[in-house]
Structures are given as structure tokens and as C-alpha cells.
Amino acid sequence: MGAGCVGCSAAYHLADQGREDVVVVDQGPLFETGGSTSHAPGLVYQTAGGKMMSHMAAYTRDLYYDLDSYRMSGGIEVAYTEDRWDLLKRKREWGQSYGFDGGELLSPAETAERIPQINEAVIHGGYYLPTDGKAHAVDASREMAERARDAGHEFYGNTLVTDIETEDGAVEAVVTEDGPIACDEVLVATNIWGPLFGEMVDTDIPLVPCSHQYLVSEPLEELAGAEREIEQPLLRHQDFSEYFRQHGESYGVGSYNHEPLLVDPEDIYGPEKLDDLGLEYPSLREFTAEHFYENTHPDHEKSAYDAARELVPAFDDCDWEKQINGMFCFTPDGMPVLGPDEGTDGLWWSLAIWVTQSGGAGSVVAEWMENGVPRLDGERIDATPAHISRFQSHAGSREFTYGRGAQQYREVYQLIHPREQPTDQRTLRRSPFYDRQDELGAEFYDTNGWEVPQWYESNESLLDEYDVPDRPDWLARNWSKAQGVEHQAVRDKVAMFDMTTFTGIEVTGEGAMAFLQRLLTNDMDVSVGRMRYAAMLNEDGGILADITAARLGPDRYLLTTGGGNSATIHSRWIRDHAPEDVSITVHDSSRSGIGVWGPEARELLEPLVETDLSNDGFPFYSVRETYLKDIPVTMLRLSYAGELGWEIYTPTEYGARLWDIVWNAGQEHDITPMGWEALASTSLEKGYRLWGSDVTPEYNPYEANIGFAVDTETEFIGREAILEAREEGIDQQLVPLTLDETGMVVDSGHPILDGEDVLGYGCRADYGYTIDAGIVYAYLPTEYAEPGTSVEVSYENERYRATVESEPLFDPDMERMR
Structure with a gap:
């Protein structure tokens, strides 16, 4: 239509x-x-x-x-x-x-x-x-x-x-x-009239x-x-x-x-x-x-x-x-609405598209309808920013859609800093820790309705203890040196991080293990109590998600992915592919969580929990359901920051008490509250992938250098595509670069150059406060992916020398986490 x-x-x-x-x-x-x-x-x-x-x-x-x-x-x-x-x-x-x-x-x-x-x-x-x-x-x-x-x-x-x-x-x-036109597929490409057709099938179209x-x-x-x-x-x-x-x-x-x-x-x-x-x-x-x-x-x-x-x-x-x-x-985020309807089979959407992208949008949605995968001119494309399932429940309300739509109109040509935050339609989704975080001076960002702490102003008092380089004007806006403090504090002692927005997806039933073998790239036949890192691919071999899968019982697994739109997009893919003998439960707001990470994490937690936290009793990459004081918790021994530690999850109603217990016990360890900015820089330093930035459906696991999470002996969605790609030869790889000039930092999105040849661009960038160097991750031609290769990064019309490095840049032998 x-x-x-x-x-x-x-x-x-x-x-x-x-x-x-x-x-x-x-x-x-x-x-x-x-x-x-x-x-x-x-x-x-x-x-x-x-x-x-x-x-x-x-x-x-x-x-x-x-x-x-x-x-x-x-x-x-x-x-x-x-x-x-x-x-x-x-x-x-x-x-x-x-x-x-x-x-x-x-x-x-x-x-x-x-x-x-x-x-x-x-x-x-x-x-x-x-x-x-x-x-x-x-x-x-x-x-x-x-x-x-x-x-x-x-x-x-x-x-x-x-x-x-x-x-x-x-x-x-x-x-x-x-009269009626019988059909089994409908594409709605009516732009300004899109919400009216949504009403016909009870689908909210936030436009x-x-x-x-x-x-x-x-x-x-x-x-x-x-x-x-x-x-x-x-x-x-x-x-x-x-x-x-x-x-x-x-x-x-x-x-x-x-x-x-x-x-x-x-x-x-x-x-x-x-x-x-x-x-x-x-x-x-x-x-x-x-x-x-x-x-x-x-x-x-x-x-x-x-x-x-x-x-x-x-x-x-x-x-x-x-x-x-x-x-x-x-739309509330200014992006198009593309993809298959979640509630009605055969219904597709292609809305909120200007003439500028109109020809390309037709190519993407036609490929998606015919072949099950969005492509542009036959090539893999990351259509996630426009996926209809990115919207959260509140986006269907008239107040939110019209409020944020008006904001998008106002700002369509405005110079908006990437970290600048909306002021309307805020505090919609708050973790049970929100008031505690607010008292500590948390700087909250809006993330799909969640109020997410980026850093804590209270940590600026530690700047005498930790050195944090200055940033140039643009990169210093809407930023705080507290990020550098929190980054170094988690390496030094112990920190606590709000993980409530991370989504837990429980997969249960007799067919759970067989289903996950088909869904994920790694071998899911692990012992109860153990975890595996895996990718979830589409039929083209493009990475839809990278996921931690923990086996809680013979027929029960817990998958952990990000929050916000990744929660809805990833869980939808999983539900859409689940067989009848499997049940899917998505914990996108029914649980809260805290990451407790750092060299002193075990000392802090041992007196609090009813399980053995020793290396033998609770080894790296394992999971336990236990109690922290009187709170039922699920504990995963892993850390996205790359430190010794645990992710601790509990039903939301116990969340405030969980925070208080950990916070109070942490005082004798000088515990530091840690925000997302510090997690971003610590994970980058450690080489952990961030879905949506350095792993997307544009790339397969071998290009993303996570081939270790692929077991080709198992049959999974996308296996044939990546085997064919590997056979033909991988011509680009994700690699870390460090800027040669100490203290220098750049933003993502800027070209990597050899002379006048553009080799790629920085898909993720930040400062590594432990290694004391600016870091850029980029997909480069394989001939440039060798450690020691010298290239340049262009930023604001200046060029900066950079060197391709081996990864991870921090703790390559995994001694700290293990």
C-alpha cells in the first residue's frame, strides 16, 4: 500500500x-x-x-x-x-x-x-x-x-x-x-498515514x-x-x-x-x-x-x-x-520504521522515509521480504537502527510519540552532541537503585526509556588519586573525568555497576538444548552450571547478537544480552525461531542486577553469599543460583570490564536491598560506583565486543575476530554462509589500534588512512586509562591487520599516527579474570 x-x-x-x-x-x-x-x-x-x-x-x-x-x-x-x-x-x-x-x-x-x-x-x-x-x-x-x-x-x-x-x-x-484483495503479504509504505494502518492490526506505529x-x-x-x-x-x-x-x-x-x-x-x-x-x-x-x-x-x-x-x-x-x-x-528517534510486524504474519512496514533514502529503503525491504534478510543492493546491511521491534512499550503512547516527534522535528538540522540528552518524556523506566544513584550524583542518560548512569559526580573527588587526561573541546562536552576515575578504580580495588538494563532470556523445555544448538554458533551442550559465549547469526552469517548462555539445569538456560532495543530485537528473533517444546521468558524489567568487579570483589562478596566463591568452587564462566544474605540471586562469574567479579541478578523487588547490602559491605574496600562510560572504556581496553557498534549484521564472526565462539561441528543458522565466506577468504578483520600520541583520543566514525587510501573507519573509540593510550577499533583489510602496522586516523581535518595492536590490549593472559 x-x-x-x-x-x-x-x-x-x-x-x-x-x-x-x-x-x-x-x-x-x-x-x-x-x-x-x-x-x-x-x-x-x-x-x-x-x-x-x-x-x-x-x-x-x-x-x-x-x-x-x-x-x-x-x-x-x-x-x-x-x-x-x-x-x-x-x-x-x-x-x-x-x-x-x-x-x-x-x-x-x-x-x-x-x-x-x-x-x-x-x-x-x-x-x-x-x-x-x-x-x-x-x-x-x-x-x-x-x-x-x-x-x-x-x-x-x-x-x-x-x-x-x-x-x-x-x-x-x-x-x-x-472490494477486498486477497493476499498473504502486505507492505505498508504510506508514510504519514502509517499509524492508521497500525490501528487496523493493533500495532503501535510511533510516528x-x-x-x-x-x-x-x-x-x-x-x-x-x-x-x-x-x-x-x-x-x-x-x-x-x-x-x-x-x-x-x-x-x-x-x-x-x-x-x-x-x-x-x-x-x-x-x-x-x-x-x-x-x-x-x-x-x-x-x-x-x-x-x-x-x-x-x-x-x-x-x-x-x-x-x-x-x-x-x-x-x-x-x-x-x-x-x-x-x-x-x-519517529521518536528520527529513524525509519522497517521490517516485519511482530503480531501479524505477512505484514511489513516501510515508513518514515524521506526521498533521500527512498530508493535504498525499497531495496532493503524487498530483499528482506523475499530472502528473510535485509540487504542493500544484495549486500549485508545493518538495518537494526530502523527495525520496527526497536521500540519499547511506552513508545506506542501518543504523549511519547508526539513529544519526541516534536523534538526530532525541532532538532532535525540542529547541532546536537551525541551525548546530549532529551529533557522531555524522562524517568519512564528506573531501576530500583535510581534514588541511591541520584544521591551519588549519577549523570543519567536516556536509553530506550531507562535512566542509565553514565558516571557519578561523587567520583570526581578521587581525581587527586587518579590521573585522567584532558579531552579536546568537542569530546569533553557532556563528559566527566569521573569516567577515567571509575575505569582505574575498578582495576585498582572494586566497583559496582547497575546491570538492570541487561536482558535475561530464559529458555526452558525438553527441546531447549537442541534449539540453542540451532540458534547459536557455539556448542551449547555444556555441564549444568557452566556458560558459553556465542554469536547469534542470520542466514547470511551476519551477527545479530553476541550472547552469554548459562545452563541452569538440564532443560533450562539463561541467555544474557543488552538492554533497550537489543532486548526487544534479540528476544523477538529467539521467540520467532523457538519450537513448540520450548518456552521463552524475557526478563527485560522483572529483574535487577549489579556487577561487582575488581581485585577485591571476592573479599567483598565472600561474607555475603551462601556459596563457595573460590576458584575451585566457583570457577570462571560458571553460574550459581544462591542467596546473598536473604536475597535470592543468580550469580554469573564474568565481567564485561575484564576483572575478577560477578554479575548478580535478583527479582526487581529485591533490588534496592541488594544495592544497600553490597554498598554497605563495600565501604571498607573503598567501593566505587561505576557508570556506563567507564564500562565502555574498560571493555574496549579488554577487547570485548559491543553489539551495535563493532559487531553488527554487516559482519560475520570471522571478520569480527570472534571465530573462537564458532563450533562448526554443530548445525546453526548461518553456518553455511560463514563456512562459504571462510572458504573464499576473509578480506577484512576487526582489529585494535592505539594512537601514537599519548593522551590523544578521537571519536568513532572517522577514516583510517594509508596515504590517501581509506582503509576503513573507527567503529568504536575511547581512551584506555590503564594502557594510557587512545584506542580505536576498526575493520581493516587483512593485509593491514598485522600487529605493528602503522596507519593514520583522520579527526577534524588533522591526521594522527596509529599502530595496529594484538588484542586484548589489557591482561592478554586473562590472569585477572581467572
């Missing part, structure tokens, strides 16, 4: 996959259907903050260019502030990391050479990518549909869908005003339509004679939430520089409501002049008009030939 550019792209790619039985319907006329495709300015800026969105944009560029529906004019983003200029330096490097050639940093004068009508005096420079450009979305939709028709697909406009019929949890038909403004000037003297084949580059003025594009001798300006204008999709669906609007498209609203000429954006000091004419003086006192409030949509 939906014959805009996303729906037509999906149909086109399904045809390419060999499907012949596809019907596409839309409430509007073909192919100017009245959704965002009909009025979108079609800007394709490829360099996004994430790899998936960048690569989908690049694919869209190539596809639409081949369809003669793309003009490669180039695109420039200008910097009004020093902060934005520094960001553009980083953004150019992201472009290099993601394979975009030709990106340049331009001086103000060089920017004005390409766009002469701008006022170069008000900018610091620009980032130019020559392959950015304008997509003609309606033309592309029409051409993709024609090619899909050649494969037997049918397209029907002016066809209103009134229901999705299901039977026994599976799609049976799409009901239209003209809200928003209006933003677009105006086209009268012909400008500065663009006289501009009707030519080669157009000016696109222009973005993100410090004031604006973009610009040429229309012959006229100039268009798009503005997000106003308060969020949210729309209920109920108000714009169906012929009666559309007739009442009296507008050209249902995705339009009457132009509201006050939002252009007055400053209504809470974060800006100028109105859209004043900001536009400051950068483009030709707008001063010009008339406008076109003025609209055009609709598009946002």
Missing part, C-alpha cells in the same frame, strides 16, 4: 527479485499521489551520521540517476558558527568513511564561487559533495512502476484502503472501497506527521540566465534549520525554523476529509506566514526569513511565487 517513491521502489525491487504477483494501491492518483513524494523538494544529501542512512541515500542516488530522475548538482552545507565548521570537518570524514569520493571543505570564497548569490561574510566555510543532488521523486516513482508493470505488477490509484483482514494472526486480505515550510521566490536578478544544464549545488544552512535549491531563475527555501506543527493522520485520510481541506495534496497545509516571518523556533534567535535573507540577500523584499506548509513525518 502506497504508490509514492518508497512503495514504487519496493515494487520495482520485488520485481527484480522475481515476484510477479504484486498489487500496489494508493488513495491518490498515480503517481502524484498526494503524499510527501508529491511535494518533496527531493534533496539527496548523502552524508548522514550513520552508515545505513548514508548508504541508502547513495543507493537512491545511483538508482534514480539510472532512471533519469536525478540531477547530480552537488550539495554544500555551510557553517554559520565555529561549532558547525568543526562538525563539517567531521562530516567530511564520515563521508570518506562511508565511501563518498570527492568531498571537499570549502572556504567562504570557494563556496560563493559555486553559489554566487550567498553572503560569504557570514559563513566560516562549507562541506561540498559533488554527487549530492536533486531527485525527481514523482518521475522516479512512475519509471519504477512501469518497470514493475513489465514484470506483471498491477497499480491502482484512487483506491481507498479501509481495513487489513487477518485470520489466525496472519494477513488474509486488504479491504478497499472497491507523527509534521508540517514544514517551502517557498519559491520570484525570478531573481542574481539568477538571471540560469536556465542551463548545470545547476548550482544544493545549499543547507543548518544553523538556522534551512535549505535552498534552484528553480531556474528562482530560488527555493525550505524551513524547519519554526515551532513543530504536528498533524493527526486521522485528519488527512479519506475523501471527505481531503475535500474539506481544499488543497492540492492531502499532505499540504495552508501556508502560515507567522512561522516564516516571526521567530517561533525555541532554539533560534532569528526568524526563518531573517536568517534566509542574511545568507541570501537577494531574498530581501522579494515576492514569492509559491508558499506551502508541506507534510512529512518523524
Whole structure:
């Protein structure tokens, strides 16, 4: 459903996959259907903050260019502030990391050479990518549909869908005003109307339509004679939430520089409501002049008009030939909604997608529907950031969706620090330790609704005891030296860490062991009381998760994975593949946990627990169900920080008492509360993988250098794919690099270079306070993966020497943990 550019792209790619039985319907006329495709300015800026969105944009560029529906004019983003200029330096490097050639940093004068009508005096420079450009979305939709028709697909406009019929949890038909269409699969690609179709099948679609403004000037003297084949580059003025594009001798300006204008999709669906609007498209609203000429954006000091004419003086006192409030949509995290519905078999979603990524989104969802694995142009892609199952229960509420959707609108062009936190819809999910942590000065971050301590301000008092290097300005923002204190304190004595957000998944039943042998890469036939580290793969051999599996009984296992979206995405995969003789119980909020780690962990815990904590009695990588004082606990002997220690879990109602007992007993050991920032740096130093950063579905276990967790003697999902990959030869590997300059630290996402050749990029980076060096993990060509190899890391237009190292960087003989 939906014959805009996303729906037509999906149909086109399904045809390419060999499907012949596809019907596409839309409430509007073909192919100017009245959704965002009909009025979108079609800007394709490829360099996004994430790899998936960048690569989908690049694919869209190539596809639409081949369809003669793309003009490669180039695109420039200008910097009004020093902060934005520094960001553009980083953004150019992201472009290099993601394979975009030709990106340049331009001086103000060089920017004005390409766009002469701008006022170069008000900018610091620009980032130019020559392959950015304008997509003609309606033309592309029409051409993709024609090619899909050649494969037997049918397209029907002016066809209103009134229901999705299901039977026994599976799609049976799409009901239209003209009658039902029997089917066993449905793809909803309706963008702003997505929540309405969710209501038909009781699926929450956290998405809200928003209006933003677009105006086209009268012909400008500065663009006289501009009707030519080669157009000016696109222009973005993100410090004031604006973009610009040429229309012959006229100039268009798009503005997000106003308060969020949210729309209920109920108000714009169906012929009666559309007739009442009296507008050209249902995705339009009457132009509201006050939002252009007055400053209504809470974060800006100028109105859209004043900001536009400051950068483009030709707008001063010009008339406008076109003025609209055009609709598009946002999810609470600003990412698309892709993938199969969890409650209805055969139902698929492809929503919240702009023209920029539309062609790529169609490729991804078509591959997913046909082959069970999301791919882009046939290659593995990590679609997790857009997976529909990433949303938590609270995301279905109108208050959360509209509140966070408005925030995403406000911030769409804002310079937001990666560690900057939302202020609305907070304290939704709190561990039983929250009040104790708050008293210790915890800096809480929002993680899928959970309030998660990143560091504790109280630990800054230990800076006289531990040396923590300064960080450069950008990397020092929203950060505390307490991270370095906590990192070193867990190595020195003992620390306690809140593990409540880690998800425990119990797998029980007669078929539990056989099921896990099929699900996970390692041998699950271990003794009761022992654990195994394993990967969970898709059919392509891509890593869906890395998991610790503990055997609690002959037919009972406990799998531990991360929290938040990994909890819902991983547990869904497990439930979807579980046979009838296996029961799955997900403890995503019903238990709390504390990690007690460090050289003194055993001394602290021995007087508290009813089990032998000696190496013989409780060896490394084993599990016990026991009591800590009067609290029932499950104890796992492992530590993501790479130290002696235990993860201790208990039902949530015992959590506050568990914290108090451990905290009070720890005082004689100078126990340190430890946040996620310190866990990130200690685990990086130890070489432990972080799902979503350095292990994703893009990579197989051999590329990720966790082949030790693969037992090819067992039959597991993805086995054939990784055996084939190993036979063909692994051409890239995940390796650690250390920066040669002591005290230097960089961020992830920046290119690794040999001369001018981009070898890869940092998928994870931090400072190793024990080894006293900046660390970057990157996938490099195997010929560069040899320890001792010298490379460079580019960061903010500077290059830093780095050396490939053996891993782990800390405690390579595992003496401390064992």
C-alpha cells in the first residue's frame, strides 16, 4: 500500500527479485499521489551520521540517476558558527568513511564561487559533495512502476484502503472501497498515514506527521540566465534549520525554523476529509506566514526569513511565487520504521522515509521480504537502527510519540552532541537503585526509556588519586573525568555497576538444548552450571547478537544480552525461531542486577553469599543460583570490564536491598560506583565486543575476530554462509589500534588512512586509562591487520599516527579474570 517513491521502489525491487504477483494501491492518483513524494523538494544529501542512512541515500542516488530522475548538482552545507565548521570537518570524514569520493571543505570564497548569490561574510566555510543532488521523486516513482508493470505488477490509484483482514494472526486480505484483495503479504509504505494502518492490526506505529515550510521566490536578478544544464549545488544552512535549491531563475527555501506543527493522520485520510481541506495534496497545509516571518523556533534567535535573507540577500523584499506548509513525518528517534510486524504474519512496514533514502529503503525491504534478510543492493546491511521491534512499550503512547516527534522535528538540522540528552518524556523506566544513584550524583542518560548512569559526580573527588587526561573541546562536552576515575578504580580495588538494563532470556523445555544448538554458533551442550559465549547469526552469517548462555539445569538456560532495543530485537528473533517444546521468558524489567568487579570483589562478596566463591568452587564462566544474605540471586562469574567479579541478578523487588547490602559491605574496600562510560572504556581496553557498534549484521564472526565462539561441528543458522565466506577468504578483520600520541583520543566514525587510501573507519573509540593510550577499533583489510602496522586516523581535518595492536590490549593472559 502506497504508490509514492518508497512503495514504487519496493515494487520495482520485488520485481527484480522475481515476484510477479504484486498489487500496489494508493488513495491518490498515480503517481502524484498526494503524499510527501508529491511535494518533496527531493534533496539527496548523502552524508548522514550513520552508515545505513548514508548508504541508502547513495543507493537512491545511483538508482534514480539510472532512471533519469536525478540531477547530480552537488550539495554544500555551510557553517554559520565555529561549532558547525568543526562538525563539517567531521562530516567530511564520515563521508570518506562511508565511501563518498570527492568531498571537499570549502572556504567562504570557494563556496560563493559555486553559489554566487550567498553572503560569504557570514559563513566560516562549507562541506561540498559533488554527487549530492536533486531527485525527481514523482518521475522516479512512475519509471519504477512501469518497470514493475513489465514484470506483471498491477497499480491502482484512487483506491481507498479501509481495513487489513487477518485470520489466525496472519494477513488474509486488504479491504478497499472497491472490494477486498486477497493476499498473504502486505507492505505498508504510506508514510504519514502509517499509524492508521497500525490501528487496523493493533500495532503501535510511533510516528507523527509534521508540517514544514517551502517557498519559491520570484525570478531573481542574481539568477538571471540560469536556465542551463548545470545547476548550482544544493545549499543547507543548518544553523538556522534551512535549505535552498534552484528553480531556474528562482530560488527555493525550505524551513524547519519554526515551532513543530504536528498533524493527526486521522485528519488527512479519506475523501471527505481531503475535500474539506481544499488543497492540492492531502499532505499540504495552508501556508502560515507567522512561522516564516516571526521567530517561533525555541532554539533560534532569528526568524526563518531573517536568517534566509542574511545568507541570501537577494531574498530581501522579494515576492514569492509559491508558499506551502508541506507534510512529512518523524519517529521518536528520527529513524525509519522497517521490517516485519511482530503480531501479524505477512505484514511489513516501510515508513518514515524521506526521498533521500527512498530508493535504498525499497531495496532493503524487498530483499528482506523475499530472502528473510535485509540487504542493500544484495549486500549485508545493518538495518537494526530502523527495525520496527526497536521500540519499547511506552513508545506506542501518543504523549511519547508526539513529544519526541516534536523534538526530532525541532532538532532535525540542529547541532546536537551525541551525548546530549532529551529533557522531555524522562524517568519512564528506573531501576530500583535510581534514588541511591541520584544521591551519588549519577549523570543519567536516556536509553530506550531507562535512566542509565553514565558516571557519578561523587567520583570526581578521587581525581587527586587518579590521573585522567584532558579531552579536546568537542569530546569533553557532556563528559566527566569521573569516567577515567571509575575505569582505574575498578582495576585498582572494586566497583559496582547497575546491570538492570541487561536482558535475561530464559529458555526452558525438553527441546531447549537442541534449539540453542540451532540458534547459536557455539556448542551449547555444556555441564549444568557452566556458560558459553556465542554469536547469534542470520542466514547470511551476519551477527545479530553476541550472547552469554548459562545452563541452569538440564532443560533450562539463561541467555544474557543488552538492554533497550537489543532486548526487544534479540528476544523477538529467539521467540520467532523457538519450537513448540520450548518456552521463552524475557526478563527485560522483572529483574535487577549489579556487577561487582575488581581485585577485591571476592573479599567483598565472600561474607555475603551462601556459596563457595573460590576458584575451585566457583570457577570462571560458571553460574550459581544462591542467596546473598536473604536475597535470592543468580550469580554469573564474568565481567564485561575484564576483572575478577560477578554479575548478580535478583527479582526487581529485591533490588534496592541488594544495592544497600553490597554498598554497605563495600565501604571498607573503598567501593566505587561505576557508570556506563567507564564500562565502555574498560571493555574496549579488554577487547570485548559491543553489539551495535563493532559487531553488527554487516559482519560475520570471522571478520569480527570472534571465530573462537564458532563450533562448526554443530548445525546453526548461518553456518553455511560463514563456512562459504571462510572458504573464499576473509578480506577484512576487526582489529585494535592505539594512537601514537599519548593522551590523544578521537571519536568513532572517522577514516583510517594509508596515504590517501581509506582503509576503513573507527567503529568504536575511547581512551584506555590503564594502557594510557587512545584506542580505536576498526575493520581493516587483512593485509593491514598485522600487529605493528602503522596507519593514520583522520579527526577534524588533522591526521594522527596509529599502530595496529594484538588484542586484548589489557591482561592478554586473562590472569585477572581467572
